[in-house]
Amino acid sequence: MTTAELLVNPLREGLSANRVPAPCSLVIYGASGDLTSRKLVPALFNLYRKHLLPTSFSLIGVSRSPISDDQFKQRLKEMLKQEDPELTDSLWNSFSQNFHYLAGAYDDPKAYQSLSILLDQKDQNNGTAGNRVFYLSTPPNVFEDIISNLGTSGLAKEAKGYSRIVIEKPFGHDLDSAKELNQKVQEVFKEHQIYRIDHYLGKETVQNLLVMRFANSIFEPIWNRENVDHVQITAAEELGVGSRAGYYESSGVLRDMFQNHLFQVMCMVGMEPPVAFEANAIRDEKLKILQSIRPFTPETVSQFAVRGQYGPGFLAGQKVPGYREEKDVKPQSTTPTYAALKVFLDTWRWHGVPFLLRSAKRLPKRSTEVAIQFKEPPNLLFKDNVSHLSPNVLVIRIQPDEGMTLKFETKVPGMTTEARTVNMDFRYGTSFAEDAPEAYERLLLDCMLGDATLFIRGDEAEAAWKALMPVITHWETTQPETSFPNYEAGSWGPAEADKLLEKPWRQWRRL
Ligand code: NDP
Ligand code: BG6
Numbered sequence: 480m481t482t483a484e485l486l487v488n489p490l491r492e493g494l495s496a497n498r499v500p501a502p503c504s505l506v507i508y509g510a511s512g513d514l515t516s517r518k519l520v521p522a523l524f525n526l527y528r529k530h531l532l533p534t535s536f537s538l539i540g541v542s543r544s545p546i547s548d549d550q551f552k553q554r555l556k557e558m559l560k561q562e563d564p565e566l567t568d569s570l571w572n573s574f575s576q577n578f579h580y581l582a583g584a585y586d587d588p589k590a591y592q593s594l595s596i597l598l599d600q601k602d603q604n605n606g607t608a609g610n611r612v613f614y615l616s617t618p619p620n621v622f623e624d625i626i627s628n629l630g631t632s633g634l635a636k637e638a639k640g641y642s643r644i645v646i647e648k649p650f651g652h653d654l655d656s657a658k659e660l661n662q663k664v665q666e667v668f669k670e671h672q673i674y675r676i677d678h679y680l681g682k683e684t685v686q687n688l689l690v691m692r693f694a695n696s697i698f699e700p701i702w703n704r705e706n707v708d709h710v711q712i713t714a715a716e717e718l719g720v721g722s723r724a725g726y727y728e729s730s731g732v733l734r735d736m737f738q739n740h741l742f743q744v745m746c747m748v749g750m751e752p753p754v755a756f757e758a759n760a761i762r763d764e765k766l767k768i769l770q771s772i773r774p775f776t777p778e779t780v781s782q783f784a785v786r787g788q789y790g791p792g793f794l795a796g797q798k799v800p801g802y803r804e805e806k807d808v809k810p811q812s813t814t815p816t817y818a819a820l821k822v823f824l825d826t827w828r829w830h831g832v833p834f835l836l837r838s839a840k841r842l843p844k845r846s847t848e849v850a851i852q853f854k855e856p857p858n859l860l861f862k863d864n865v866s867h868l869s870p871n872v873l874v875i876r877i878q879p880d881e882g883m884t885l886k887f888e889t890k891v892p893g894m895t896t897e898a899r900t901v902n903m904d905f906r907y908g909t910s911f912a913e914d915a916p917e918a919y920e921r922l923l924l925d926c927m928l929g930d931a932t933l934f935i936r937g938d939e940a941e942a943a944w945k946a947l948m949p950v951i952t953h954w955e956t957t958q959p960e961t962s963f964p965n966y967e968a969g970s971w972g973p974a975e976a977d978k979l980l981e982k983p984w985r986q987w988r989r990l
Contacts, residue, residue, distance in 0.1 A: 500927035502535035503610035503640070504601050506594065508585065508625050509617030510540025510551070514647065516558040519616065522919035524559055527574050531924055535606035537577035539597060542617070543584055551580035577605055585617065586624040591632035602639070609639025612926055615646050618726070622646065623663050630667035637672070645674040645926055648739050649730065650935070653951065654944040661937040674926045675940060679740040680933040681918030681925075683907070684877040688747040688849070689761075691875070691883070698873075699752075701853070703828045708870065711850040711988055712744050714838040714877075717794060718845070719968065720816070724807035731814045733951050736838040742769060742943045743935070744877070745834055748849055749824055758931040762939060769942035773823040775949040781960060784950050787817030787973040789841040790964030799841065799968045813963055815954060816840045819976040819987075835979060837987070841968035846990040847877040855984075864896040870984065881915055882906040 505523075507515050526532045540551050552575050560566050579597060583590025601607045613629060615622050626644070629635045635642050644664065651657025664673055679685050692698055701707070714736055720727045727735065746765035753760040775783060790801035802808055802816050817839035824834065853871040861868070872886040883905045891897040907915055925933055959965070965973040976987060 498924065498928055499531055500533045500924065501610055501640075502533045502606050502608040503612060503927055504537045504539060504598055504607045505612045505614060505923075505927075506539045506541060506598075507614045507616055508541050508621075509615070510580065511542040511544040511546065511554075512616060514616045515540065516555055518917070518919045519614070519923070520555045521559060521562055522917050522923055524563075524574055525917065525920050526924055528570075531920075533607075533927065535608070537579065537601045537605055537607055538575075539594065539601075540578070540580045541583060541590070541594065543582060545582045546580060548578070548580050552578050577601070585621045586628065588628060588632065591628045591634060595632055595634060598634075611640070611642045613642070613644045615644065617647075619647075619649055619652075619660075622660065626664050626667050635667045635672070641672070641929065642668075643672050643674060643926060643929070644668050645676055647676055648678075649734060650675050650739075650940045651944060652729070652734070654941060654948050657940050657944050661941065665937065670937065671931070673937070674922075674931055675935040675937070676922060677739045677743050677935050678918040678922065679743055679877075680935075681920070681922040682877060683915035683921075684875065684881045685744060685747060686921075686933065688744070688875065689756075693752050702851075704830050704832050706853055707832050708852045708854045709833045709835055709985060710745075710748060711835045711837075711852070712741055712748070712848075713836075713850075713988065713990065714741060714847045715842040715990060716838075716840045716845055717842065719789070719799060719841050720802060720805050720808065722806065724805055728808060728812060728814050731951075731954075732816055732818045732838055732840070733947055733954070737818060737820065737836065738943045738947050739935075741836050741838055742946070744849060745822065745836065746939075748851075749826070749829055749834070751828070756932075758934075759936075761932055762936045766936070766939050766942055768824060768826070769939060769946060771824045771826045771829075772946040773825050774946070775953075777949065777953050780950050780953040783821045783979070784954075785817075785819045785973060785976045785979060786815040786954055786959055787839065787966045787976075788812070788814065788959075788963040789816050789839070789966055789968045792841070792968030792970065794841065794843070794969045801964050801968065802841075803964065813954075813959060815959075817966060817972045817976075819972070819979055820950070821979040821981075833979075833981070835985075835987075837972065837976065839966075839972055842971060843969055844990060845879065848988075848990065849875040849877065850988055851875075852985070861896055861898060865898045868898060869900045880906065881908070 507519060509515065523532065556571050581590065581594055581597065583593065598611060602609050611634065615625055646664065651660050692702065746768045749768045750764040753764045788802050791804065792799060803810055803812055819835065819837040822834040822836060851873040855870060859868065868888055869886065874884045876882050885903040886900050888898045889901050891899050922933060961973065961975060971987065971989065980986065
């Protein structure tokens with residue numbers, strides 16, 4: 480392996496502190512699956528290239544598929560090569576030298592004994608120091624089996640080193656199952672050992688919401704009901720349900736995107752300054768936001784929430800099927816693939832300010848952003864000369880084209896007093912000369928470092944479910960107000976969503 484194969488960017492020198500974790504073993508359950516090969520291993524590889532993996536590190540993949548170490552590694556290598564055709568054998572070999580695979584059923588105690596022996600061997604022969612991260616990357620129906628077997632086999636104990644568990648989303652299917660899962664995991668692991676993942680919190684731009692708000696003095700004085708007309712948070716996806724209907728049919732967009740990603744982003748926008756930049760201080764403030772969501776009731780759902788499902792349409796000139804035509808979707812499915820919610824946070828700061836949240840599959844483009852729309856100036860001084868003033872908007876682009884734009888009015892050069900909206904732009908790519916790291920890189924690194932700031936605490940997960948359950952229950956027990964499908968793939972969603980805007984000067988942003 481040459482130094483050139485490892486990533487060094489002199490332009491970024493000094494930008495990130497070298498946070499190399501202590502030696503450890505990472506055990507991935509569900510290692511034969513999509514997430515492991517498409518996200519987790521590429522993220523580990525990037526950490527390796529940035530010298531951010533522990534010097535003594537082993538990866539143990541566990542799942543039921545009867546494959547050998549070599550087959551496991553070959554599959555990962557092929558996946559990585561698709562992302563990075565330049566990947567050389569020497570780099571791959573040095574990265575994967577301590578990768579292993581164990582086949583076994585998730586409820587078989589013997590599989591945990593074999594794992595325990597292998598982990599001890601790694602500690603002795605490879606210096607992994609008794610530190611273990613267990614990553615649950617299986618479908619959620621086997622989470623409880625794995626957790627209880629980690630408990631009975633003694634692997635959850637922090638005997639020689641640390642023992643941590645990472646739990647993938649979805650964290651429960653509803654409030655009751657989330658409470659049950661919290662209880663099960665807390666019977667075996669202490670809260671400081673538990674890392675509930677929401678990959679949106681690993682996105683650089685989501686983290687930047689805190690830095691932007693609390694490392695500058697210009698934003699906070701205007702970040703409130705006196706100055707903000709409303710907030711829009713959008714997560715638009717071009718992709719359809721793809722091959723995931725098995726999961727999505729029982730999930731729908733509210734469970735898939737709102738309970739976690741959109742609510743977490745809303746917390747970052749709405750929370751009060753925490754007393755410290757530390758996991759529990761930040762999570763305390765996020766929890767207050769989730770608890771402040773004005774409760775939805777069966778009577779108010781139709782006033783505050785709009786659902787939709789995509790029909791056939793066109794995306795980038797290609798004909799695409801409707802949701803009901805996708806593989807494994809019921810022909811009369813009423814699973815929502817679009818939702819828009821008007822959320823009020825009953826706090827001093829945000830009283831009366833609507834947070835308009837929307838997310839959907841098969842919209843015209845992939846784009847996630849937060850837009851803070853400010854109120855009009857109190858006195859329109861130029862009303863005789865200027866026919867139209869647009870509101871000031873601060874747009875925080877989470878992805879793609881990560882950055883921020885402030886839209887404001889300026890005088891058009893000339894002898895008359897005309898105003899026009901212009902943009903002041905910040906782009907990550909331009910300012911830092913490098914793409915932001917993938918969310919899973921940051922989250923895996925933080926977990927190995929024992930930093931839970933970007934992970935969700937059990938009470939947050941429950942508060943988010945509690946707020947959303949009335950809408951989920953109402954939608955699951957009543958027919959849609961307009962028959963599904965009610966938006967074409969490649970459009971911006973059902974027209975009914977406009978009713979959430981209420982005021983003539985509010986419009987859903989076209990991204
Ligand atoms: P997969 O469906 O690919 O499952 C992972 C592995 O789990 C499979 O390879 C399989 O391994 C095992 N498995 C599958 N179904 C069952 C079952 N019914 N009972 C027991 N074991 C089963 O999942 P992903 O890798 O896509 O996702 C893993 C986790 O990550 C899930 O919780 C998912 O919700 C979450 N997630 C995934 C994302 C993604 O992009 N893929 C994004 C965000 C979250 P074997 O048969 O060998 O045991
Ligand atoms: C996942 C959802 O959590 O997030 C998917 O299960 C969705 O349905 C994905 O496509 C979106 O993530 P990202 O990072 O592409 O915005």
